Amino acid sequence: MSRIGKLPIPVPAGVTVTVDERNLVVVKGPKGQLSQQVNPDITLKQEDGILTLTRPTDNKPHKAMHGLYRSLVYNMVVGVTTGFERQLEMVGTGYRASVDGKKLTLLVGYSHPIVFEAPQDVSFVTPVPTQIVVKGIDKQVVGNLAADIRATRPPEPYLGKGVKYKGEHIRRKEGKAGKK
Numbered sequence: 001m002s003r004i005g006k007l008p009i010p011v012p013a014g015v016t017v018t019v020d021e022r023n024l025v026v027v028k029g030p031k032g033q034l035s036q037q038v039n040p041d042i043t044l045k046q047e048d049g050i051l052t053l054t055r056p057t058d059n060k061p062h063k064a065m066h067g068l069y070r071s072l073v074y075n076m077v078v079g080v081t082t083g084f085e086r087q088l089e090m091v092g093t094g095y096r097a098s099v100d101g102k103k104l105t106l107l108v109g110y111s112h113p114i115v116f117e118a119p120q121d122v123s124f125v126t127p128v129p130t131q132i133v134v135k136g137i138d139k140q141v142v143g144n145l146a147a148d149i150r151a152t153r154p155p156e157p158y159l160g161k162g163v164k165y166k167g168e169h170i171r172r173k174e175g176k177a178g179k180k
Helices: 060-081 139-151
Strands: 016-019 024-029 032-037 043-047 050-054 084-091 096-100 103-107 114-117 122-125 131-136 162-165
Touching: 016 043, 024 060, 032 060, 050 060, 060 084, 060 139, 084 139, 114 139, 122 139, 131 139, 139 162
Parallel strands: none
Antiparallel strands: 016 024, 024 032, 043 050, 084 131, 084 162, 096 103, 103 114, 122 131
8 A cells, every 4th residue: 555645635624625527636725726637547535524545456557646646635735725835045146036916026147137927826925135935825836936936046056156945955065276
């Protein structure tokens, strides 16, 4: 049995999970609505506020799908109740970010500002000009958007300048002077 796949998913009050005949899972909650198409081999059962996923056999593809779809459905339930966020930090002279409505503008040492448009159900917050918080209900969208922001100026190993995740450790290198 898959260790992740066999874990039950608690469905909190205020969240509705519906599964149609084609295994399309729709999760509605206070923050919004998400949907995911689940492989027809995986069976979903909901009873007493607990959602469980089962697989038909112990074949390798079924084992892989069991854990995958359990994680995806669990992330949808968490997303519509509490949401997800990724925090980024900017290190460098003159590096700063600003939010104007649904647009995030980055000044990261290029000759032009870099602008990101927030997709639906995603928002940007800049508590300090050198910090960015990406918030949303879909874990995959939030993570990909944060990765795209980080990719505009990834942290470099000599001075540590760039856009990095909060708490990310950058392995530093010595410069030419340290090579004696």
